[in-house]
Amino acid sequence: MNIEWYIVLSSLLFATGAVGILVRRSPMVILLCLELMLNAGNLALVAFSRMVGNQQGQVFALVVMVVAACEVVVGLGLIVAIFRRKLPLDVDRLRGLRG
Amino acid sequence: MSATSWGWLVLLFPLLGSIFIGLGFRVLPAKVAGVIGTVAIGLAFACGIGALVCLLGESPDARHHASSLWDYASAAGLHIKLGIFVDPLSTFMVLVVTGVSTLIHLYSYGYMQSDQGYHRFFSYLNFFVFSMLLLVLAGNFVLLIVGWAFVGFASYALISFWYRRTTATRAGMKAFVINVVGDIGLTLAAFMIFRELGTFEYSEVFAKAPHVFHTNEWSVTAICLLLLVGAFAKSAQLPFHTWLPDAMEGPTPVSSLIHAATMVTAGVYLIARTHALFVLAPTAADISAFVGLATLLLAGTIALVMTDLKRAIAYSTMSQIGYMIMGVSIGAYSAGMFHLMTHAFFKALLFMGAGSFISAMANKQNIDEMSGFGKAMRFTSITFICGGLALAAFPGTSGFFSKDEILAYAHARGGMYDIFQILGYFGALLTAIYTFRLIFRVLPGRPCKEAQELIDTGHLAHETPRNPATGEEEDTDVGFPGAEHHIAEQSPPMKIAMGVLAFLALFAGLIQVPGLDDVVTKFLDPVFADSPLAAIHPSNAAAWTGLAIGAAISIAGIGIAYWLYIVKPEMPGLLERRLRPVHTFLANKWYFDELIDVLVVRPALAVGRFANDVFERFVVDGLVSGTGETVRGAGGVVRAVQNGLVRSYALLLIAGFAGLALYFLIVQS
């Protein structure tokens, strides 16, 4: 398949992840959708790396995976902490940022 | 010392007096302030004499000197100097102003003694004299306007001297506003003079004018008409006269100085000074003469029915100034100035006498309540009669010679100007009647209760202080007249002042007896030499005929008054009932106040109200508040974005990014 198919797929996955973030109210699922977007980015990176012919994109994708893992760890820690404090796990009800 | 040095000193002393008294009002005892004020003006009078002596030492053609302290403005063809002009006319005015002012200061020293605002009074009075002298000595139109405006302010300050009286403050404002209208006319005239002739200095303006203007050209006529607006407003002529009767709210010395002798004559001085322009605009001069005549007659008729003593004398002032304006407009320059001088004497004296009577009446001013003061206050009555005789132009008094000289000149000029003589004599008849109406109402007869108290106990009557016009009660603290009143019999300074003026009122006319001596005319001749009208002289025979007619009319007037008020005292009441509409018309001052109210005051108020209700509220407030509201609304919209919901933030983020990407896409392609 031509590379452009992979790129278009990547954009589609990215958009889907964006919709998920905007629509879902559970922080868990929002994190999952965030994973979607990151993976879409990974796909694009690897596709371009294949297009260019060197492996630097793959290394980049690896580092992105590492970052995603760290971010998941911290995010899930947050969710556990919220749950521990008996706060509602609902993004609409956690409104401390209201100005 | 040169004449101009004397001139600067004349200006300096009253100014210093005013500043000194004004600044030191806490530390100076009252009497000292009064002495300083009087001495300051006395020194100014002495310097005026000095200037006179200097001038007399020169040949008549050389008697004009200009001197300037420094250049006030010098830019783009505009050269204004702070300079004075000393010539016979200004010296004459200086002497009259300072001379009468010194006597009035002396009078005030006694009269205002128990007033709480004593220092303020003398400071203002000195400032007024300074401004009047500035006006008279000014060497260019700019300084003239400065002096003119200062005099207007001083008049306002002194009319509303008893500032806690609403009638007084209102009268002060009325005087000031009408004066400002005159100021506008004067300023516009000065602008036009500069535009046409390129200079403000008197000597240059009057030299250039005949070469630049043709006779009755519209520009010079316009200049003269604008000058007349200024002159009429200051001198209380039609239609700007309504402020003068109300100005009687001020203390009596103020009325006698400002509104009889000096400020109101500024208009006469102006026309005399700018006679070179009026010669080139005969139409304007004729208009001025007719206005003077009309004012003369109008004021004379109103004075016949006035019951307030001071207001009656005020209308008399208005009438006499009509004579003066008429005189200087038709070309009788020195006659008009001579009448200015004699009028200053006898009118100031009449006001002083009126002040004395009013003090005896515990500040009441209605002649209906006064009678029998001839017995109670001998000195005041005698001096008052002297002043009245001079005013009525009784043969031999100063007023006799001065008034009839104007009328004789009018006849000598002939043609249309005979009207002025005939109607002038009619006015003289009215003058004699109303003057002796006052005298015969107040002096003879059974003493009223205040006069009786004075005769019996030698003390003045005391009553609760009241506003003489409205009758509302007052106290005697600062801002209102003082607790004690002072009459001439009990106050030496007042006696001296009134005595000197009585002497002058009776005998000052002897310096200008036709055929015998012409002191004033000869002195003022060089000033008016450039006017063809000054060459007209009534022959001695015509002059003496005029004097005879004048004498007859004066005596006839006194006789009529005698008949109406002594022989048949019921006649005035009968006449009033028979001619009630006429009486009401005159008593309401020919409804001029109402006319001006309808024509000027109401429209101005309506414009003001419109400006406030519509313009201010909707346009200005709309703009300002509207801006505020817009910003607040925008802020409200922006604030709604901060709702604390992560998802809406995320939406904004992604939408913003999408928009940006769109922009870049479009730009790329």
Added chain:
Amino acid sequence: MEAVLFFLAAIGALGGAMGVVAMRNPFYSVLALIVHLFSLAVLFLLLTSAFIAAAQVVVYAGAVMVLYVFVVAYVGGGGEPVGETLPNQRFLAILVASILFIELSAAILSSALLALGTHGPDVPAGFGDPAAIGRLLLEKFLVPFEASSLLLLIAAVGAIVLAGRKRQETA
């Protein structure tokens, strides 16, 4: 053959993605994501990135998703309410995301990258092998490598701090 595999993997990826977004129960969303990750691994393989595919499966689908499963089990799988509280959020979300998708695609496809239309250049045999990636990591990208390990350390410490018990809480 390759096309078939591609489409299968693509459908799997898309389906997984839709599942994550649409499923009410977060546990099911996690499972959907696992499916999505596996499909992506297949796609990576198609792009001759063997190591990345393996890492995806082992690290992502293996470790990270297990973390998710643990937390979902701890927190509970209570479904969230169906109704939307913010007005127009759903409509705007889909609209904006569609615009985003179209823009991204348009940007890429209309760009001057001619190589997009191809399969890619011929690559040597060891392309995407662990050896090649390892060499790159230790030679050219040593600093990012070390930095990412540092990042992992920080994340671990952060997680412990966040989720640890409070000091004053008695057991």
